Amino acid sequence: MLELLAPAGSMEAVAAAVQNGADAVYLGYGDFNARRNAKNFSQEEFAAAVSYCHVRGAKVYLTLNTLLTDRELPQAAEFAAQASALGADAVLVQDMGVVRLLRQVAPDLPVHASTQMTLHNLDGVKMAAELGMTRAVLSRELSRDQIEYICQRSPIEIEVFAHGALCMCYSGQCFLSSIIGGRSGNRGLCAQPCRLKYGWGDKADSNPLSLKDLSLAGHLRELRKMGVACVKLEGRMKRPEYVAVVTGIYSRAIKEDREPTAEELEQLRAAFSRQGFTQGYYLDQQGPDMFGVREEEKEPKELFAMARNTYQSGEAQRVPVTFYAMLRPGEPTRVGVEDLQGRVVTVEGQVPEAARTRALTAEAVETQLSRTGGTPYRCVKVRSLVEEGLSLPLAALNALRREALDGLTKQREQLPQRRQGEFHPGARYENRKEPLALTISVRTAEQVTGELLALGPAMVYIPLEELAAHPEKVQAPAGTKIGVTLPRVAWDREMDQVTDQLRLVKDLGITDALIGNLGMAPVAQKLGFTLRGDFGLEVYNSQAVKEYKRLGFSSLTLSFELKFPQLRDISKSLDTELITYGRLPLMLMESCIIKNRTGSCNCQNTNILTDRKGARFPVVKAPGCRNELLNSQKLFLADKAADYRRIGLWAQRLLFTTENPRECVQVTQRYLDQGSWSPNEYTRGLYYRDVE
Structure with missing residues (x-):
């Protein structure tokens, strides 16, 4: 059932x-x-x-x-x-x-x-x-x-x-x-902005x-x-x-x-x-x-x-029970009740007398015990032993029924015996003091150019589909590693293709996999990749870091819903990185809103969703013909480097989505303290403001 x-x-x-x-x-x-x-x-x-x-x-x-x-x-x-x-x-x-x-x-x-x-x-x-x-x-x-x-x-x-x-x-x-x-919807206070009006123009x-x-x-x-x-x-x-x-x-x-x-x-x-x-x-x-x-x-x-x-107005009488009754001369009347879990309550009442006129029958006893209206109990069976020639007031039977059911209720209310322990946060790890490494994640292979790689990022993450289609992108100068980004969502019917593509990039020499969902870790681990956690894992506290370490992860991306002081206070038992640039991902959608609008697949073009205030949100293709809604403004923190360099991170991540290859280079240069590029409009994200 x-x-x-x-x-x-x-x-x-x-x-x-x-x-x-x-x-x-x-x-x-x-x-x-x-x-x-x-x-x-x-x-x-x-x-x-x-x-x-x-x-x-x-x-x-x-x-x-x-x-x-x-x-x-x-x-x-x-x-x-x-x-x-x-x-x-x-x-x-x-x-x-x-x-x-x-x-x-x-x-x-x-x-x-x-x-x-x-x-x-x-x-x-x-x-x-x-x-x-x-x-x-x-x-x-x-x-x-x-x-x-x-x-x-x-x-x-x-x-x-x-x-x-x-x-x-x-x-x-x-x-x-x-x-x-x-x-935050992840904090139980979603304001349901998806129910508001948006438009494509x-x-x-x-x-x-x-x-x-x-x-x-x-x-x-x-x-x-x-x-x-x-x-x-x-x-x-x-x-x-x-x-x-x-x-x-x-x-x-x-x-x-x-x-x-x-x-x-x-x-x-x-x-x-x-x-x-x-x-x-x-x-x-x-x-x-x-x-x-x-x-x-x-x-x-x-x-x-x-x-x-x-x-x-009353009880639905959900709980099936069986009653037992025994009336014998010279002995107290006994009534028992049993539920389906085997809990039994037995009670005793007055000794029945010899009947002067009409003797009590088993049918009469069963009828009386079956009257459980007004209680949570439903009588499904009565088993009775009523010897002949005995009399007992029906009120006495009713009282025994009520007493037995009260006893059963007390048993059903009993609390389970469970072990209880204390919460121990465990050892705190000192925050790293070394200079921050720079990592980059891209949405398309064409964003990864020789000019970008020449700037010396520690790691460049390329989506699995893109890397499998562009094997030449695995080449990188010494000091830079190419990693593969796995889809955050891949149904079981997609997993054969994911596995084949992963084997392909593994054979090309890729060793690091960026994982944004628990369901993608086993296949990467089985193929021998180094597991690196992406923002989709929602790492919000020190205990989560420890748990992912136990599961075999080598690094984690901390949640961009936390403020800098909260990020600083996380005990970092693993290398951690933080997104410091890019259009933050707002929604990952199974339903293709681009196709809903046009009737055909059209995600190679720019699709912009506009809200009531005129903010423009790009909608881009995500792996598996899904959609991703990106923020209208780019997160920009290059001029705030002093604030995030002292919170103990291993790396800062630049998240490239809608940028062309030239912009990717300009942004990276700015974050390496070269040049003066900055976006026309930008946001500081949530790193400086409280999120409920």
């Missing part, structure tokens, strides 16, 4: 989910989760939610799925330890530093890989398993054949999103909200980044047959009535092994949609009809009133 996982942004939403059939709920406790604007639970509320759910046979998953700074880790450790002690059934994470921390403070608490980890291929899922995770939440962009491929070979459980809002960007790879608005007159909500209602049996363990409903920011409606429809369909009816589909649309729903990614049928916006509609008052009734 598919597990149904529902969102809970409040205690009322917990009740709404559970009373409507959710097998588990996910909620935030403390400040470190991907919906910090939701009503996150206090310690008392969290304990109450766990108790409420466990009594009714539902699980509780804690969301701890944001990137954390070194200063935040001790408090996160405290939250995790408390949540484990309070009975949380699992914790969802994004940050590799948090993964490491959890091993220390809550080693018995199961860990799930959040969709924010951008796990989208089998190797990524296997890496999650090696990290000790028991479940991976896949990227929402995957098609059904790719989901099935992973499910059939995965060593751990697979969870997929089945209903709710779709991000335009691969989760965990979006920097649009933080770069343009100072509110000078006018922001359409919504090319606003996807319709996802709905896989209609594919539930297929998902179960594939081997999906859990389907997830999105919506911790939504009201409890919405949670009740959507959970109820999905729960009934799953339990009855059917798909939702036409009436239920209409109720899903009425509860919330953006001009309907899409299954475009799942069906591998992408295009303009996947997009939509929220239109002002009347609240479905009648639907929501019915929904409120499901969780405000």
